[in-house]
Amino acid sequence: MAADPIVQVRDLSKLYRQGDIDVTALNHVSVDIQPAxxxxxxxPSGSGKSTLLHIIAGIDRPTSGDVLVQGINVGNLSESDLAxxxxxxxGFVFQSFNLIPVLTAAENVELPLLxxxxxxxxxxxxxxxxxxxxxxxxxxxxRPDQLSGGQQQRVAIARAxxxxxxxxxxxxxxxxLDAKSASDVLDILRSLSSRSGKTVIMVTHDPKAAGYGTRSxxxxxxEIVA
Amino acid sequence: MTVFGFILxxxxxNTRRALLTISSVAVSSALLVSLMTLERxxxxxxxxxxxxxxxxxxxxVSLMQPxxxxxxxxxxxxxxxxxxxxxxxxxxxxxxxxFTSFAQFAVDPVPFQSIIVDGPVIDGSYEAWVKNRTGCLxxxxxxxxxxxxxxxxxxxxxxxxxxxxxxxxxxxYQGTVDDRNIFFHHKLLDELTGDPGTVGTWYLRAESVxxxxxxxxxxxxxxxxxxAEVRAESERAFQMGFVSMWGNVSNLIRGVNLVVVFTLVxxxxxxxxxxxxxxxRELAVLKALGFQRRDLFGFILAEGFGLxxxxxxxxxxxxxxxxxxxxxxxxxxxxxxxxxxTPRIVGMAAAVASVLGVVSSIGPAISVGRMSVVEGLKTLx
Numbered sequence: 181m182a183a184d185p186i187v188q189v190r191d192l193s194k195l196y197r198q199g200d201i202d203v204t205a206l207n208h209v210s211v212d213i214q215p216a217x218x219x220x221x222x223x224p225s226g227s228g229k230s231t232l233l234h235i236i237a238g239i240d241r242p243t244s245g246d247v248l249v250q251g252i253n254v255g256n257l258s259e260s261d262l263a264x265x266x267x268x269x270x271g272f273v274f275q276s277f278n279l280i281p282v283l284t285a286a287e288n289v290e291l292p293l294l295x296x297x298x299x300x301x302x303x304x305x306x307x308x309x310x311x312x313x314x315x316x317x318x319x320x321x322x323r324p325d326q327l328s329g330g331q332q333q334r335v336a337i338a339r340a341x342x343x344x345x346x347x348x349x350x351x352x353x354x355x356x357l358d359a360k361s362a363s364d365v366l367d368i369l370r371s372l373s374s375r376s377g378k379t380v381i382m383v384t385h386d387p388k389a390a391g392y393g394t395r396s397x398x399x400x401x402x403e404i405v406a
Numbered sequence: 407m408t409v410f411g412f413i414l415x416x417x418x419x420n421t422r423r424a425l426l427t428i429s430s431v432a433v434s435s436a437l438l439v440s441l442m443t444l445e446r447x448x449x450x451x452x453x454x455x456x457x458x459x460x461x462x463x464x465x466x467v468s469l470m471q472p473x474x475x476x477x478x479x480x481x482x483x484x485x486x487x488x489x490x491x492x493x494x495x496x497x498x499x500x501x502x503x504x505f506t507s508f509a510q511f512a513v514d515p516v517p518f519q520s521i522i523v524d525g526p527v528i529d530g531s532y533e534a535w536v537k538n539r540t541g542c543l544x545x546x547x548x549x550x551x552x553x554x555x556x557x558x559x560x561x562x563x564x565x566x567x568x569x570x571x572x573x574x575x576x577x578x579y580q581g582t583v584d585d586r587n588i589f590f591h592h593k594l595l596d597e598l599t600g601d602p603g604t605v606g607t608w609y610l611r612a613e614s615v616x617x618x619x620x621x622x623x624x625x626x627x628x629x630x631x632x633x634a635e636v637r638a639e640s641e642r643a644f645q646m647g648f649v650s651m652w653g654n655v656s657n658l659i660r661g662v663n664l665v666v667v668f669t670l671v672x673x674x675x676x677x678x679x680x681x682x683x684x685x686x687r688e689l690a691v692l693k694a695l696g697f698q699r700r701d702l703f704g705f706i707l708a709e710g711f712g713l714x715x716x717x718x719x720x721x722x723x724x725x726x727x728x729x730x731x732x733x734x735x736x737x738x739x740x741x742x743x744x745x746x747x748t749p750r751i752v753g754m755a756a757a758v759a760s761v762l763g764v765v766s767s768i769g770p771a772i773s774v775g776r777m778s779v780v781e782g783l784k785t786l787x
Contacts, residue, residue: 239779267696
């Protein structure tokens with residue numbers, strides 16, 4: 181018997197207003213995602229895959245429809261509650277890493293933990309563990325400009341998982357990486373799903389990257405077509 | 407890492423810009439302190455201990471109009487007056503100077519001794535001056551400035567009066583609010599000017615503060631409806647009469663102060679806007695990680711406030727140190743005798759710097775608060 185879905189997307193629509201024109205980014209999308217799944221969202225530019233990812237992750241609001249993560253209707257949360265929810269439930273990995281350049285790798289990873297009640301020692305231990313998990317236990321005190329692109333993305337993954345969220349969302353995480361680094365990053369994401377039980381949702385254009393997922397969803401014109 | 411450490415690293419991420427911002431706030435704060443101090447020195451004359459007892463009576467028409475010397479006996483008969491002396495401004499130029507910043511007054515030395523009680527003689531002898539009709543009593547500041555000693559001669563070219571003065575220094579006083587002035591015998595001035603029977607003003611000392619107002623009224627009444635009506639007033643009121651002449655200068659200084667503050671606001675707002683604008687994406691990422699609007703507002707406010715306060719502290723402290731340890735008399739050629747940066751001025755300048763920090767942060771903080779995570783990520787992608 182299948183477990184309850186960790187993410188339930190129900191009849192989700194998103195309309196943007198560009199000047200005088202309404203643009204439909206998502207058109208009545210519904211989908212369930214099971215725990216520990218590694219779901220890949222694919223599709224051409226403007227198909228709505230990033231919009232779907234953003235709404236599931238709680239950084240964008242739908243025009244209509246619902247997103248439930250572990251039974252919590254994300255769209256019903258206030259701005260403040262949504263921020264707290266993101267901190268506890270979601271880990272983000274972006275295409276361009278988005279590390280703070282003046283902070284070291286360890287400090288970047290520690291950022292989300294500043295919002296928790298953990299003491300300094302516990303934070304340090306969790307940061308160390310997260311960086312070791314992505315193979316950067318010896319790069320704690322390096323700043324982003326002292327790391328390669330692949331290493332920076334691994335720091336970003338460590339930052340995403342340091343709070344032990346149930347959901348990892350990755351928006352084209354290999355878009356700025358060479359093949360070897362991309363392969364390393366995808367291996368880590370797959371491992372997070374298969375070994376650590378995290379649910380991973382990844383947006384990508386790359387069919388090779390899509391091969392790492394357990395399921396692919398293809399979007400076109402705001403609808404899931406396959 | 408602590409939140410404070412995070413804010414500090416952000417504030418100093420562009421060291422050159424942070425230093426330039428701190429410098430601009432520091433220079434502007436120093437300018438603000440200096441201008442506020444200048445305005446205070448011009449408009450609030452120093453108050454001497456015995457000022458409330460001293461009364462000056464001048465011609466009611468104008469300070470430039472002399473008074474008849476024969477008024478002396480009538481004034482001496484008014485009850486409550488301890489002493490009275492003629493007090494006439496000579497307005498000479500010392501040696502070959504084009505501008506002389508200290509005044510020379512003709513007085514009657516004997517009654518004058520009861521008036522200049524704030525400034526005891528520190529060198530030479532007051533009695534020697536009383537005895538020597540061509541002698542003078544010189545302030546310690548002037549002695550120091552011109553490297554003079556008792557027994558030296560001082561020569562003044564008359565500008566108001568068609569005569570020159572040759573005076574021998576007989577005594578030196580110190581301790582009044584203005585230790586620059588020189589006093590000499592009124593009789594000498596009378597001789598040199600052909601004894602016209604006039605004085606510039608009368609300088610009186612009342613018995614007590616309680617009778618001072620009555621004495622002033624009585625002096626005015628005594629000469630009412632005569633050909634030389636007088637206007638008697640306390641030394642303080644007389645000084646404030648001079649201060650009122652600075653009215654427009656004071657407004658000008660205040661205007662410049664406002665311009666300084668306004669410019670400072672523009673600089674700080676521009677700096678903070680740039681600093682926030684260039685890391686819009688990072689702030690969007692912080693939002694995505696769970697930081698609330700109030701957290702980001704706090705980061706930006708702390709950064710803007712911190713830079714302004716550091717700049718303010720450097721500027722205000724620097725201005726205080728400079729003016730405290732500088733010889734203002736030498737710098738202004740004797741125009742100003744003191745230039746005191748008071749705690750009130752320091753407090754006002756510090757308040758301006760603090761408010762500036764808050765004001766400069768509000769706009770950028772609001773725009774960050776309004777920004778959605780998706781917009782923030784797109785903006786700089």
